[in-house]
Amino acid sequence: DTAVSQTPKYLVTQMGNDKSIKCEQNLGHDTMYWYKQDSKKFLKIMFSYNNKELIINETVPNRFSPKSPDKAHLNLHINSLELGDSAVYFCASSPGATYGYTFGSGTRLTVV
Amino acid sequence: SQKIEQNSEALNIQEGKTATLTCNYTNYSPAYLQWYRQDPGRGPVFLLLIRENEKEKRKERLKVTFDTTLKQSLFHITASQPADSATYLCALALYGQNFVFGPGTRLSVLP
Numbered sequence: 001d002t003a004v005s006q007t008p009k010y011l012v013t014q015m016g017n018d019k020s021i022k023c024e025q026n027l028g029h030d031t032m033y034w035y036k037q038d039s040k041k042f043l044k045i046m047f048s049y050n051n052k053e054l055i056i057n058e059t060v061p062n063r064f065s066p067k068s069p070d071k072a073h074l075n076l077h078i079n080s081l082e083l084g085d086s087a088v089y090f091c092a093s094s095p096g097a098t099y100g101y102t103f104g105s106g107t108r109l110t111v112v
Numbered sequence: 113s114q115k116i117e118q119n120s121e122a123l124n125i126q127e128g129k130t131a132t133l134t135c136n137y138t139n140y141s142p143a144y145l146q147w148y149r150q151d152p153g154r155g156p157v158f159l160l161l162i163r164e165n166e167k168e169k170r171k172e173r174l175k176v177t178f179d180t181t182l183k184q185s186l187f188h189i190t191a192s193q194p195a196d197s198a199t200y201l202c203a204l205a206l207y208g209q210n211f212v213f214g215p216g217t218r219l220s221v222l223p
Contacts, residue, residue, distance in 0.1 A: 033210065041215060043156070044213075045211070090156075092155070098161070099161075100148075100159075101148075102158070103156050105153075105154055105155050106153070106155050
């Protein structure tokens with residue numbers, strides 16, 4: 001059983017397209033996150049949701065919009081994709097602030 | 113400005129030796145600190161958490177220290193094995209906020 005699953009694993013798309021990445025966790029965690037890992041391997045927080053409510057929204061272009069239909073799902077929708085959006089996007093979850101994160105295996109987005 | 117640094121981008125050591133990785137930070141006041149392991153093409157995996165009032169934490173062959181005066185955490189792997197080869201990330205947990213990750217150190221344990 002995969003604890004945090006992301007789909008798709010790979011996404012190649014043209015500039016200007018709109019795409020979505022889905023994330024589901026079966027751990028019963030209250031908090032879910034989206035992180036971006038760029039070519040230099042830095043992991044940067046994008047969004048954080050606690051029980052379907054947005055609690056962190058870092059400086060991310062408003063082309064990126066998270067959607068949490070329920071506590072177990074946090075999807076990421078990206079409009080008008082740009083070359084600079086190419087990166088690996090990780091979904092993660094945690095039961096609370098003092099616990100480690102469980103990460104998904106990542107979605108490698110390539111914009112051409 | 114706020115910064116997290118990990119000692120080197122890459123570290124090579126011989127099998128059986130102790131690997132020591134360093135995480136230094138400036139202009140942060142973390143509530144606690146975590147270490148993660150990341151293998152190529154995979155997400156980070158949580159290893160250890162240490163709180164600001166703890167000096168040391170151990171788990172099997174792993175040991176973490178946390179010195180808030182030096183603003184530094186050391187991560188040790190004793191009796192290292194080739195299977196320990198991976199990138200290791202430190203992450204600072206800030207009060208009321210999420211984690212801030214360091215750039216990682218790629219460890220290679222040579223047989």
